[in-house]
Amino acid sequence: MPSASDPSYVSWERDEARQFLILKLSDDLKAGTRYVLEMTYSAPMPNDMRGIYYSKYTSGGQTKYMLATQLAPTDARRAFPCFDEPALKATFNITLVRPDYLTSISNMPIVDSSSTFYENGITYVKDVYAKTRKMSTYLLAFVVSDFDYRSATSASDMIAIPDFAAGAMENWGLITYKQTSMLYKPGVSSQINKQRVAVVVSHELAHMWFGDLVTPAWWDDIWLNEGFASFVEYMGVDHVHPEWNLFDKFVVQDVQRAFAFDGRVTSHPIILELNTPDEINGAFDTISYSKGASVIRMMRHFLGEETFRNGITKYLKALAYDAAHHDRLWQTLIKQAEEDGKSHIDVKAIMDTWTQQMNYPVVTVSCDAQTPGYLSVKQERYLEDPTAVDPGTYASPFGRIEGECDNDVDYDDDGGGGGGGGDGRSFDGVCGSCGGSGGGDDDDDDDDDDDDDDYDDGDGDDYEEEEDYGGGNGGGGGGGDDDVGGCGGSDYDDDCDDDGDDDDLEEEEE
Ligand SMILES: [Zn+2]
8 A cells, every 4th residue: 555655756757768757756665665657658650561560451442451560679668658678577467458349369378358338339348358467568469450269268369460660570479470371272372481481470479488388587588589499480381291391491590691801801700789679679680599509500400309309398497587698508508418418518508609799710620741640620711791890889709819720639649538638628628728619619529410411421420520610611601692691680670671572581570
């Protein structure tokens, strides 16, 4: 109950850069005390595909209107006042008032529609929704339309919206899609459309765990959402359509795409400081999606399928309905590796170099005629244009030294490692003087490497297994740049696929 000693509202002001509404009170708030803030508010509803907006379409020669939402990443604040940050999870009670000839849907099922009222010739219905799970604001959603609505018996409803900015959005329990990302018609849609729909649906369903259940504490770790969803989308489709061999496309669609973007001095680390909504929106790019997915795939390889899967499962269970930081992921995987007898794999040491500095290394392995029995291993930072000048926006925290680093490896030692120290470890030590800028690539450990791609030849020749990175060396070096790099930074609204060619393949779903 409010008491006379409680602070009272005095005035408000806005912080435009940070999009904060600041409420001034008559007195300081006391830590540990529960306060109730009530406010009424209204906002315009434009057709700008952000916050709550209206969408327009034609049906039977008539123009029709519907209401939809897109609150990610920073537009829940446009819909209603809230602490609009991913770590500040809460439960939400939503009530939508609609004309009786329309339907409404939201994250949760409707529990009561019995209340109605009549105004200006229209009967309105109040749809009261069940309280949501504990969740982030950006995952709320609702749609009011004249669509026939079939209540899903599964965990999530799905709807295609005529005006939609991203490829799709993983709102918890109500996934929203651009029409081309969801609608498929046999005899009309192409096979590539079919795969595209399957991949996007799989991506969004992956987000039910990576993003909805476990959410990055801040947007600087958005790759924990988008990298994982972009990786798990392959697993989901591969499970349903193994004959598509979708994992064969991973290197082309994600690894090479990441190489093209990340081989430039204008790239950025996977994890980087983000403060303003503009910076946050800009982070939904090729680095978060494709490089994120590629380094996750690399982890799966060097940890082995069982260790990777068990570690990720524990990470999701431990942080359910909570917020995550990448260090927590490393800790969980390190512990799992120890339990599985792979204590030599220091996941954090490996992955920090891949996530906290931009670009990637090229490793060149060659035989040295002067010293038989030895391989010469050389590692250097790859740049598509070796003469490009790094603007220095993102200095490497690992003291990466520009130029080459050279060392010899006694490969005779490699075979006797007994699954522990020998295999692959020689690579880690090779470039110690270079600050370990690429030490993580010990893809050649002895784990059962039952990866679904066909690029690992499995012939036991460890030195051939650098395929991801050797591929980048060759592929990027040609300079035959496609439009992949140009899409970076605008993936969030997939502008780069507005070429009308219907291939949709360059789009990103959120
Ligand atoms: Zn996504």
